Amino acid sequence: MMNWTKLGKIFDPTEHQLHNNCKQFAQSPQVLVLDKCVRIYFTTREVEPTGKYLGHVAFVDFDFDFKNILNISSETVIPLGGLGAFDQHGMFPMNVLKHNEIIYGFTSGLSRRKSVSLETSIGLALSENNGLTFEKYKKGPIVSSSLHEPFLVCDAFVQHYENQFHMWYIYGVKWIKGAEVDGTESRVYKIAHATSGNAIDWVRNSELIIPDKIGDDECQALPTVIKIDNRYHMYFCYRHATGFRNETGRGYKLGYAYSDDLINWTRNDEKSGIELGESGWDSEMMCYPHIFQVQDQVFMLYNGNEFGKFGFGLAVLEKN
Amino acid sequence: MFSWEKLGRIYNPQDFVNRPEWMDEFSQAPCTLILNDTVRVFFGCRPKRDENGQYVTYSTYIDLDRNDLFKVKAFAQKPVLSLGNKGTFDEFGTYPLSILKNDNEIWGYYAGWTRCESVPFNVAIGLAVSENNGESFERMGEGPVIPYTPEEPFTISGPKIRKFNDKFYMFYIAGKQWYLENGKPEISHKIRVAMSDDGINWNKLNRDIIPNHWDKTEAQASPDVFYANGKYHMFFCGWIPSSFRKTKARKIGYAYSTDLINWVRDDSKVGIDISETGWDNEMIAYPHVFKLDDQIYMLYIGNEVGRYGFGIAKLRGDLL
Numbered sequence: 001m002m003n004w005t006k007l008g009k010i011f012d013p014t015e016h017q018l019h020n021n022c023k024q025f026a027q028s029p030q031v032l033v034l035d036k037c038v039r040i041y042f043t044t045r046e047v048e049p050t051g052k053y054l055g056h057v058a059f060v061d062f063d064f065d066f067k068n069i070l071n072i073s074s075e076t077v078i079p080l081g082g083l084g085a086f087d088q089h090g091m092f093p094m095n096v097l098k099h100n101e102i103i104y105g106f107t108s109g110l111s112r113r114k115s116v117s118l119e120t121s122i123g124l125a126l127s128e129n130n131g132l133t134f135e136k137y138k139k140g141p142i143v144s145s146s147l148h149e150p151f152l153v154c155d156a157f158v159q160h161y162e163n164q165f166h167m168w169y170i171y172g173v174k175w176i177k178g179a180e181v182d183g184t185e186s187r188v189y190k191i192a193h194a195t196s197g198n199a200i201d202w203v204r205n206s207e208l209i210i211p212d213k214i215g216d217d218e219c220q221a222l223p224t225v226i227k228i229d230n231r232y233h234m235y236f237c238y239r240h241a242t243g244f245r246n247e248t249g250r251g252y253k254l255g256y257a258y259s260d261d262l263i264n265w266t267r268n269d270e271k272s273g274i275e276l277g278e279s280g281w282d283s284e285m286m287c288y289p290h291i292f293q294v295q296d297q298v299f300m301l302y303n304g305n306e307f308g309k310f311g312f313g314l315a316v317l318e319k320n
Numbered sequence: 321m322f323s324w325e326k327l328g329r330i331y332n333p334q335d336f337v338n339r340p341e342w343m344d345e346f347s348q349a350p351c352t353l354i355l356n357d358t359v360r361v362f363f364g365c366r367p368k369r370d371e372n373g374q375y376v377t378y379s380t381y382i383d384l385d386r387n388d389l390f391k392v393k394a395f396a397q398k399p400v401l402s403l404g405n406k407g408t409f410d411e412f413g414t415y416p417l418s419i420l421k422n423d424n425e426i427w428g429y430y431a432g433w434t435r436c437e438s439v440p441f442n443v444a445i446g447l448a449v450s451e452n453n454g455e456s457f458e459r460m461g462e463g464p465v466i467p468y469t470p471e472e473p474f475t476i477s478g479p480k481i482r483k484f485n486d487k488f489y490m491f492y493i494a495g496k497q498w499y500l501e502n503g504k505p506e507i508s509h510k511i512r513v514a515m516s517d518d519g520i521n522w523n524k525l526n527r528d529i530i531p532n533h534w535d536k537t538e539a540q541a542s543p544d545v546f547y548a549n550g551k552y553h554m555f556f557c558g559w560i561p562s563s564f565r566k567t568k569a570r571k572i573g574y575a576y577s578t579d580l581i582n583w584v585r586d587d588s589k590v591g592i593d594i595s596e597t598g599w600d601n602e603m604i605a606y607p608h609v610f611k612l613d614d615q616i617y618m619l620y621i622g623n624e625v626g627r628y629g630f631g632i633a634k635l636r637g638d639l640l
Contacts, residue, residue, distance in 0.1 A: 082497075083438060083439060083498040083500070084438060084442070084475075084505065086473065111437075112436065112438065113407070113435065114434075114437060115412075119407075124470070137470060138471055140468050140469050141468055141469070145444070145463040145464060145468075146461075146467045147460060147463050147464065147520065148462070150405075151407050151409070152407075174407075175406040177406055
């Protein structure tokens with residue numbers, strides 16, 4: 001059994017000045033641990049005159065006890081793509097990995113479609129200034145829809161284990177016709193796994209690695225993996241495909257699985273050790289978990305109610 | 321210079337009053353499958369525009385008498401491939417189609433069309449298989465077999481599938497940059513190649529293989545490759561996008577290669593041009609070269625990008 005202690009909400013975007021005309025949302029917090037601070041990237045939203053959103057990456061720097069904000073990004077961290085590009089209409093989220101002194105940013109780019117609201121693909125960007133800004137590797141995506149992964153490829157989380165890069169990500173398996181929620185169609189997506197020697201060319205087998213708990217229409221998102229002793233632990237969020245915004249019990253919760261070989265995963269949400277709050281900012285929804293280590297402690301960042309409109313919080317793993 | 325003798329137009333949709341509604345207009349990008357006493361010609365067709373003035377495209381075929389290619393014996397009873405499911409890459413079009421005999425099956429590579437918000441469309445190449453000589457195809461997967469990649473960010477189209485020396489070669493076109501022409505998004509494509517051992521997993525060469533001839537902004541399409549006399553001969557078509565709407569000029573170009581990778585362009589050898597009058601006096605485009613009973617022919621489309629059908633020319637002499 002994992003044992004987490006919640007430390008509460010640590011960042012509310014509406015209390016700060018953000019760039020790119022962003023005012024609300026700090027979604028999918030993900031870290032780059034630097035020498036003197038923890039840089040937490042998140043996606044915040046610019047509202048276009050049409051009412052549609054553009055998702056921009058921003059960051060906030062915390063000290064190592066997460067009590068003090070040292071800095072907030074004041075300019076564009078990574079620009080959105082140009083006309084027709086896979087990331088023209090937003091990036092949500094960005095996962096950052098430092099490996100062999102190279103800082104990689106794995107973005108999930110959004111572009112708008114006509115028959116459905118959007119399509120997504122995974123892009124690569126690199127930073128040469130400790131993560132202040134990122135330059136795109138190329139104009140196109142490194143992982144996008146393919147023969148058996150027809151759409152909505154996104155939510156990359158990358159680690160380097162056992163001499164290669166591992167990416168956990170999601171892809172869409174279906175758009176549900178006629179099941180519209182708040183004007184957007186419902187879709188179902190699941191977690192998959194890819195490997196790479198260079199972080200650019202990825203080998204995929206399109207297998208779904210995490211069993212469903214609430215049926216075929218379970219949506220699984222944002223996998224995050226950490227190795228503790230000799231076991232790999234994965235957290236992710238999952239929800240029902242419909243009614244997830246307003247209906248009790250159908251919104252995002254955290255799921256948990258473990259593996260000893262990076263291939264076979266055993267799902268066991270009962271052992272996750274973290275649940276919805278009884279009241280407060282994470283009482284209706286928990287989503288977009290991100291697990292990382294600072295010094296000797298393991299932490300989890302996550303969003304709460306309203307998909308992170310009013311920020312994110314933190315939990316710490318108790319040592320058993 | 322090659323010497324092509326135009327034999328005339330084979331098919332004009334308007335001449336066939338009983339054609340199905342979904343084959344109402346156009347006959348684009350023909351390609352052939354030679355059967356016992358029939359030459360089956362696949363091409364792209366369109367029903368009338370929908371209420372919003374937009375087209376979908378299908379692939380279809382007509383059967384020609386092998387001994388008299390001007391005799392249309394039969395039509396496809398329905399589109400050879402359905403449109404893709406909601407949200408897939410080929411929801412609004414499945415053309416052009418290029419086919420290859422692969423053991424007892426016919427493999428069809430096709431361009432799938434989706435509609436976007438900021439630009440009119442995006443295109444990727446899919447794979448479908450037929451077990452009945454191309455009367456109907458089933459998708460191998462719901463997503464594209466040639467996906468978007470870092471150096472080919474969008475609009476990957478116009479596949480021409482070939483097998484030489486037990487290796488699969490795909491010649492196709494890819495777009496690099498959308499730009500605004502009088503406020504309207506336009507794109508220009510260049511010819512590319514990818515290689516595969518199994519027809520499913522592809523390695524892209526990642527560079528333009530045909531040098532520009534008319535202008536650096538020229539668009540290239542329909543890279544049709546034919547082997548004869550120790551050389552690979554490519555006939556394709558090209559035009560200059562900025563002048564196209566005024567001049568309507570699309571012309572056929574030519575290049576040759578001994579290794580399928582390095583190509584020498586020599587349009588002076590092509591030996592076929594627009595006519596002075598008639599159905600192909602403004603443009604000739606989308607060439608397809610094939611051999612039937614020891615004679616080499618070229619199918620090509622005429623004015624308004626095939627709105628009024630395709631015709632045939634016969635090679636006098638040899639491809640040297």
